[in-house]
Amino acid sequence: MPAFHVLYQRHFGALRPYVYLFTRSEEDTEDILQELFIKLWEKRRPGLRQCQCGMYLD
Known part of the structure; x- marks a missing residue:
C-alpha cells in the first residue's frame, strides 16, 4: 500500500x-x-523513512 494511503x-x-x-x-x-x-x-522531507505526523495529527 502506498505511504500516502497508509498515512x-x-x-x-x-x-x-x-x-x-x-x-x-x-x-x-x-x-x-x-x-x-x-x-x-507535499511538505514531507525527502529521505525521511517514517513520518512523525502523529504528533501533529493526534
Whole structure:
C-alpha cells in the first residue's frame, strides 16, 4: 500500500469527528482533511523513512 494511503487511513478516522465539530458538513470535512493530507504529503522531507505526523495529527 502506498505511504500516502497508509498515512491517510491511519489518521483520517481520528480527525474526522474533530473537524466535523467546526464544519457541521460531511462534504466540507472531507475536503478539509483531503487538503490537509495533501499539504502534509507535499511538505514531507525527502529521505525521511517514517513520518512523525502523529504528533501533529493526534
